[in-house]
Amino acid sequence: xxxxxxxxxxxxxxxxxxxxxxxxxxxxxxxxxxxxxxxxxxxxxxxxxxxxxxxxxxxxxxxxxxxxxxxxxxxxxxxxxxxxxxxxxxxxxxxxxxxxxxxxxxxxxxxxxxxxxxxxxxxxxxxxxxxxxxxxxxxxxxxxxxxxxxxxxxxxxxxxxxxxxxxxxxxxxxxxxxxxxxxxxxxxxxxxxxxxxxxxxxxxxxxxxxxxxxxxxxxxxxxxxxxxxxxxxxxxxxxxxxxxxxxxxxxxxxxxxxxxxxxxxxxxxxxxxxxxxxxxxxxxxxxxxxxxxxxxxxxxxxxxxxxxxxxxxxx
Numbered sequence: 001x002x003x004x005x006x007x008x009x010x011x012x013x014x015x016x017x018x019x020x021x022x023x024x025x026x027x028x029x030x031x032x033x034x035x036x037x038x039x040x041x042x043x044x045x046x047x048x049x050x051x052x053x054x055x056x057x058x059x060x061x062x063x064x065x066x067x068x069x070x071x072x073x074x075x076x077x078x079x080x081x082x083x084x085x086x087x088x089x090x091x092x093x094x095x096x097x098x099x100x101x102x103x104x105x106x107x108x109x110x111x112x113x114x115x116x117x118x119x120x121x122x123x124x125x126x127x128x129x130x131x132x133x134x135x136x137x138x139x140x141x142x143x144x145x146x147x148x149x150x151x152x153x154x155x156x157x158x159x160x161x162x163x164x165x166x167x168x169x170x171x172x173x174x175x176x177x178x179x180x181x182x183x184x185x186x187x188x189x190x191x192x193x194x195x196x197x198x199x200x201x202x203x204x205x206x207x208x209x210x211x212x213x214x215x216x217x218x219x220x221x222x223x224x225x226x227x228x229x230x231x232x233x234x235x236x237x238x239x240x241x242x243x244x245x246x247x248x249x250x251x252x253x254x255x256x257x258x259x260x261x262x263x264x265x266x267x268x269x270x271x272x273x274x275x276x277x278x279x280x281x282x283x284x285x286x287x288x289x290x291x292x293x294x295x296x297x298x299x300x301x302x303x304x305x306x307x308x309x310x311x312x313x314x315x
Contacts, residue, residue: 003248003249004249004253004254006248006249007245007246007248007249007253007254008245008249008254008257010241010244010245010248011241011242011245011246011254011257011258011260012257012260013241014237014238014239014240014241014242014245015238015242015258015260015261015264016264017234017235017237017238017241018234018235018238018261018264019261019264019265019268020230020234020268021041021230021231021234021235021238022088022093022097022265023093023265023268023269023272024227024228024230024231024234025037025085025088025231026088026089026093027272028224028227028228029085029088029089029208029212030089030208030211030212031220031224032215032218032220032224032228033194033197033212033213033214033215033216033217034082034085034086034089034212034213035082035190035191035193035194035197035217036190036194036217036218036220036228037085037190037228037231038078038081038082038085038186038187038189038190039186039187039190039191039194040190040220040225040228040229040231040232041183041186041187041190041228041231041232041235042183042184042185042186042187042188042190042232043187043232044229044231044232044233044235044236045179045183045186045232045233045235045236046180046183046184046187048232048233048236048237049176049179049180049183049236049239050180052176052236052240053174053176053177053180056174056176057174057176061174061177062177062180066169066171066173067181069165069169069171070171070173070177070178070181070182071181071184071185072165073162073165073166073171073178073181073182074181074182074183074184074185074186075185075189076158076161076162076165077158077159077162077182077185077186078182078185078186078189078190079158080155080156080157080158080159080162081155081186083151083152083154083155083158084096084100084151084152084155085212086148086151086209086212086213087148087149087151087152087155087209089208089209089211089212090146090148090207090208090209091148091149091151091152091209092269092275092277092281093265093268093269093275094262094265094266094269094275094277094281094285095137095149095152095277095281095285096151096152097152097261097262097265098137098262098284098285098288098289099134099137099138099149099152099153099156099288100152100153100155100156100159101156101259101261101262101288101289101292102130102131102134102153102156102288102292103156103157103159103160103163104160104292104295104296104299105127105130105131105156105291105292105295106156106157106160107160107163107164108123108127108295108299109127110160110161110164111164111167114164114167114168115164115167115168120298122294122298123294123295123298123299126291126294126295126298127291127295129287129290129291130287130288130291130292130295132287133283133284133285133286133287133288133291134153134284134288135284136280136281136283136284136287137280137281137284137285137288138150138284139280146207148207148209151209166178175239175243176239176243179239183232183235183236194217197213197214198216198217200214201214201215201216202214202215252297255296255297256293256296256297258296259289259292259293262285262289
């Protein structure tokens with residue numbers, strides 16, 4: 001098997017693990033608050049990432065990085081995925097994932113003022129087509145639209161800020177180190193969020209997303225705790241697969257395959273909840289995906305490291 005096929009296969013495996021993680025979180029959103037899930041996920045992922053760093057670069061490398069920048073990035077990453085996961089409670093997983101893939105559009109647009117990059121007309125048109133796809137998916141003039149539907153886009157914006165922060169601050173740290181700091185933040189701030197929201201209860205009749213955000217912390221039983229721990233395991237293993245894929249092959253050759261995540265979440269959504277996007281949503285999703293792939297491909301021809309070089313769906 002060629003190195004390209006190996007990298008694509010490993011990347012696809014990583015995206016499948018991330019898709020399983022999202023299925024677990026959506027499935028558990030009716031029983032446990034999002035901050036509890038993020039805390040458990042972080043607590044499980046941290047030791048696994050420490051083991052990875054130990055055997056690849058050595059724990060001593062942690063002393064040579066800038067913890068302040070990493071912690072700030074971790075806070076922004078927490079905001080990104082808290083938005084995404086809260087949206088999952090009341091939104092189709094396929095739709096939420098597709099909307100999250102607007103991240104490349106934000107990265108490209110914000111790189112103009114922040115990095116002084118020149119973005120050609122073709123990429124601008126492609127981004128506009130992608131956002132037209134967003135409007136088709138959201139259908140803001142219909143009764144099915146609600147503000148929680150916008151949260152995956154807010155998550156994409158925060159995620160784009162994290163990616164640009166790496167570029168602006170010229171953070172050359174290994175991806176495992178950045179993922180470790182993010183997991184520490186998830187564990188620490190997840191618990192802190194639980195304390196801050198402990199006296200706030202969702203109003204009667206509140207949406208499922210509001211309940212997922214505000215419901216009280218309750219200790220999971222043995223089985224549920226094991227299932228929730230899988231979010232940390234799949235996150236760490238998915239990261240390892242994604243990182244390994246980008247080490248095996250140039251990012252410009254495999255970045256577009258990030259979008260296989262859409263295939264996985266659509267398949268799992270059907271198998272678990274019998275959810276199938278309606279025709280209009282499929283058209284909008286296709287517009288987002290095609291536009292996103294085009295933006296990645298164009299950037300790959302211009303930049304040594306395309307905007308997806310560290311994984312668009314790394315969580």
